[in-house]
Amino acid sequence: MRSPARVRAAKWTALVIVVVVAALVPVFETDPATVNIAVFTAMYVGLATAWNIMGGYTGYVSLGHAAFFGFGAYAFGLVLAHLGIQAGYEPFVFVPVAGALTVVLALVIGWIALRTRAATFVIVTIAMMFMIQLLAENLVGLTGGGSGLSFPVPPWSGDFFDTPFYYAMLVMALVSLAISWWIRRSKFGLGLLAIRDDEDKALAVGVPAHAYKLTAFMISAGLVGMIGAIYGYYVTYIYPQYAIDPLVGISLVLMVFLGGLGTLWGPVLGAVILEPAQLWLAYNFGASRLYLVVYAAVFLVVILLLPRGIVPSVGDLVKRLIARRAIGPSGTASTSSDTHTVARVQSP
């Protein structure tokens, strides 16, 4: 039978296999074009997972996370220039500095934005993103404005160039996942889920909602900022409209919705499906931005057929099949086991 210990062992084994396979990608696949896709996929796994801490667990949908992504990139570029760090592996050591600066920005923005709820919050985050973009464009002395900000260029050959960035993105994805997992099972995480369900009720049973939301926002933004920093170094040149791109913020939200909002693995699955698909469309159909049409279609399919996302829907289906087999084909599924499958859907 499915004892908890065996299920846990199976989960850990699956996790180890996934990590090992992910770590071996650049070893077996040396075509830079493919590794490039892997870099961006790992990047979106991290971004979607980090966004999910705020949007999924806490229920506050931010469409402005691109601001933290771009801010992290700019902060990183400026830190490297200011400290005179040479290109190579050394800059990666300073990624957490960009994360810390992004956390400070998130503290300021969250302090104000989190006084609003629901749709108002969504709009405030969009407005905040465009404000940051405008600042990046207009603070020419600091950011270089429209002519962009350059990073030191690593002295690696074309064949090898993507590999260090792939591992950096993979580490960030794993760190985001570990933090997301940790939060999900902590008292703090339980408080976030309570806020998502009913914020006033959460306050009434002692959850310090404002502090919790702000903390989740800062953790989420800090991770996104660090990923943005690595992105900036990877592309070596950033411009306000590409570093702070509304489409980045919307893509990662779509990935989370596709995979399963508020689940641990949903964002991973969504990113692994959508990002390679988007890049494939971009490479094959040029800069036509056909992928935007595909994104719209995916969004419609998710809303119509999988409103809860893949992970909860498929998990539910599998458990229902197991329950049916246990009862036998002739018997109707008992209500208790049916409701029980519903009950466990939320846990990752």
Add this chain to the structure above:
Amino acid sequence: MSLLEVESLSKRFGGVTAVDGCSLSLQLGSITGLIGPNGSGKTTVFNLITGFIVKDDGDVRFNGRSIAGLGPNRIYGLGIGRTFQLARIFPRLTALENMLVPVRRSGIRALFSRGQWHDEKARAMEMLAAMDIANVAGLLGGSLSYGQRKLLELAAVMMARPQLVLLDEPAGGVNPGLVERIGEHIRDLNQQGVTFLLVEHNMPFVMGLCQQIVVLHRGAVLAQGTPADVRGNPAVLDAYLGS
């Protein structure tokens, strides 16, 4: 000794004075009923005491300390729990998780402690068993019946061992058998030392359960005393039937 003192509390919403110089005091270990016609300000008084809305005038003291101006979560932390009209629970958390939300670690420790400790879980299961709903511990809150939600909300509020609990219509919308059971649970908890203030429209329920009744009318206290006193008061009959 009085546990809670409400002193000439007032709250206006635009031109409407919802609570108008309301004063009442709750004795430690008592069960007090707050009654009054619809719109007399009962729920507003609850929201003022529990910090959901900010008073315009007056004061609320709990254990001799002013709590007016504190947020709801702080007030819960000081030992005042509440339930809501129409039983509010967390629909996408299991019943057991609903029980564990109120048990908190303060500050940064919340980040580093697990959501479900063994001893907390055991206590939660005990509470659920006491309410006869231990069998639904693993179900999502949203899949419970209304009566189960009422019991779960009451059980969850008790998890942090509050000294005072405010119940907003504990008998509202449930069948007579369950009304009786809820009354017994309140009496049991009261025996264990919990003080209650409850808003209720079910008169036999209130009169049978409470030692003290406070009648609210147009935001002010119209009468207070034992159930017998209040029942015989002509002003109370007037307020209810209209004159």
